[in-house]
Amino acid sequence: MELLFLGTGTSTGVPQIGCKCKVCNSSNPKDNRLRASVLISVDDTKILIDCGPDLRQQLLKHNIEELSAILLTHEHYDHVGGLDDVRPLGEAQIYAEKKVLNVIQRNMPYCFGDYKYPGVPLIKLNIIDENEFYIQNTIVQPIRIMHALLPILGFRIGDYAYLTDVKTISNESIEQLQNLDVLVINALRMNSHISHITLDEALEIAKKVGAKKTYFTHISHDLGLHDEIDKLLPENIFMAYDGLKI
């Protein structure tokens, strides 16, 4: 099983357009963050989690030419804005909650009409809820998390779990995340935010989950330089960066 970070940035990406801060100006490639997404490979099964507006360059960069499934955590643009770019991969199998799929149908009506243009993305919508489901032979366990007032999903696949845009998480969900090898969770910045956890809040959740290793993603330029923050983190907790494979 392998997890590849295609992007580890918050909704604006890093550098942020027009910003001259030390992170946006950094020459360290680890401070360049495309919008958050991961590819999880289990044998020949390739599962993309989230499909943001940087998808095209992410697929090109890593020579990704096929996907078994695309799982969507929620409907925000930084997580679904790249869906039109899956066209060259053939029919896309998208898995998300009904309310997320409704937004996609509304945003991309040309993919779902009775008379489609030749060449529109072929998209198959698969409705999921909090119950586990299969992608080929791989079991996926959705994990309920709250993005401020918006209920969204994270996913556990084997002993790996990917949670992004968490603001709060219930004890029941923490329970579903026991005995993990790898937890990936968002850590936006130091200061409090209405819909995302801070670095300290992420550390607290990481402690409760107690995965063997934890990686932070969905990072803002406000969090600071990759190398400086990574040094401050406890043993077994790391800053993720674009292109990291675990």
Ligand SMILES: [Zn+2]
């Ligand atoms: Zn986001």
Ligand SMILES: [Zn+2]
């Ligand atoms: Zn900046």
Ligand SMILES: [Zn+2]
């Ligand atoms: Zn969001």
